[in-house]
Amino acid sequence: MTMPLLKVERLRKSFGDHEVLSGIDLSVNEGDVTCIVGPSGSGKSTLLRCLNHLEKPTGGAIFLQGEPVGVRWRGDRLYEMSFNEMARQRQKMGMVFQGFHLFPHKTALQNITEAPIIVKGTPRHQAEAEGMALLEKVGMPDRAHYYPRQLSGGQQQRVAIARSLAMKPALLLFDEPTSALDPELVGEVLAAMRQLAEEGMTMLVVTHEMLFARDVADHLIFMEGGVIVEQGNPREIMTSPRHERTREFLARVLPQAV
Amino acid sequence: MSRPDIHDVTPVPVRRYGQQFGAVVLIVFALLFAQNLATNQNIQWPVVAQYMFAPSILSGLGMTILLTVLAMVIGLSIGVVLAIMRLSDSRVFQGAAWAWIWFFRGVPPLVQLIFWYNLALLYPDLSIGIPFGPKLFIWDTNAVITPFSAAILGLAFTEAAYAAEMIRAGIQAVSGGQVEASATLGMSRSQTLRRIVLPQALRIVIPPIGNDTISMLKFTSLVSVLALPDLLFSAQMVYARTYQTIPLLMVATIWYLVLTTVLTFAEHAIEHRLSEGSPPSKRSFQKRLFDMRPFRRQKEFSA
Secondary structure: OOOEEEEEEEEEEEEEEEEEEEEEEEOOOOOOEEEEEEOOOHHHHHHHHHHOOOOOOOHHHHHHHHEEEEEEEEEEEEOOOHHHHHHHOOEEEEOOOOOOOOOOOOOOHHHHHHHHHHHHHHHHHHHHHHHHHHHHOOOOHHHOOOOHOOOOOHHHHHHHHHHHHHHOOOOEEEEOOOOOHHHHHHHHHHHHHHHHHHOOOEEEEEOOOOHHHHOOOEEEEEEEEEEEEEEHHHHHHHHHOOOOHHHHHHHHOOOOOO | OOOOOOOOOOOOOOOOOOHHHHHHHHHHHHHHHHHHHHHOOOOHHHHHHHOOOOOOHHHHHHHHHHHHHHHHHHHHHHHHHHHHHHOOOHHHHHHHHHHHHHHHHHHHHHHHHHHHHHHHHOEEEEEEEOOOOOEEEEEHHHHOOOOHHHHHHHHHHHHHHHHHHHHHHHHHOOOOOHHHHHHHHHOOOOHHHHEEEEHHHHHOOOOOOOHHHHHHHHHHHHHHOOOOOHHHHHHHHHHHHHHHHHHHHHHHHHOOOOOOOHHHHOOOHHHHHHOOOOOOOOHHHHHHHHHOOOOOOOOOOOO
């Protein structure tokens, strides 16, 4: 039996008295695209942000390639990782944000080459060659020397995807990557993501794009109220959901003719 | 009486009689002042011209520039460290930075200069050693504290306190998303600070730092109380001998105005160049600038 790339066990997260995640179990196999859907406030984004410890989980365990995330055994005692130890693990989990968060003082290409150069010590010329190849992949080699504010939202998000890929992560997390975009710009970002999926990138995508989830995802997770209500094959869930709550959600969000 | 068609005529603009009257008054005052400057024999323009480029005045000018540059460089360096301490999770670091800012913003620079200069009365010698243990190196305070070093200490430490608050506000104006994005790329804390946060923060802090530099240039005139030959003191030395008080003060005034004008243009040029990048919002910076709560709990991303 092969080990899943990412395994989450009994993950919990509370903000003060408010429990946002109440025991999440999931696993992601290498090469799989997993989409997480659910109403707002269901804990989808928090789940994603706990995986790379942007939020510190309240309880439970996360394993990336079998290695516990954010903690480390020394003998039989478990220690929290320092920020800089955590950084090594974060490199393996790229993240694409709803708000892009490109570095405004750097060009598209510099955004992409920054981390490989200063974190990995990649020689500049090599990082730039790889960065150009990534810009090519997301369809905008002609924008390499533009600053983020000179790019449209869709272009910025594609640069952000290229920036994550530059660190050659084992897993790419997408936190509502198209929710901040004008409707006519959503397509270009989804196309870039679809292409990545076809190339075998392992992706965990929190999204509202049900058609993307249906067509691209290998696995669909429906969350509500901090728990996973239902998960499985996207087409099966969308055509015949087993839970009443899934059915209600799908009735609200699915376009008429699926 | 037949009116023309409304489409054929332009309306007569509003006359602002009050404003026109005020302008005339101001112009009259300006002319009177100019005439007075030109004709008042007490100014002694020939004497002004004679001393404008006198060696002692020029070396005083050099001292003023040197003090300004050194005080700003040292002050900003300490200010960056203090700003980062203010934003630390540790209450001890926050408290130490807060205490520095509280003290050096609270004590007038003139009092500080005199205090630093008289440090020997408080501590006759300075030493490095093991705390509560033996001393390893000892210096005579009077040898270390010269008028120059006392001036630099007083001016730079005060500047550090002001710069710290501005830089802190600048750092806080950089969005948290930038820090999170850096973290997900595997950057360490110091890499994030040096490569991502500070370059953006310093961009919005440039205009207030420019203002501070102009203030500092003027504050350096305080060092004349320590008999340090800056621009003002050099002028004073001359008129103490020749009693040409007003002409020499005119010389100093003109030089100060020249320097502040140059600095103002330089600041505008830098600001203009930086505005081509896209700094975080100025409003957010201004909102945070006056936030002086001590021991604030920092809500930072956890890791």
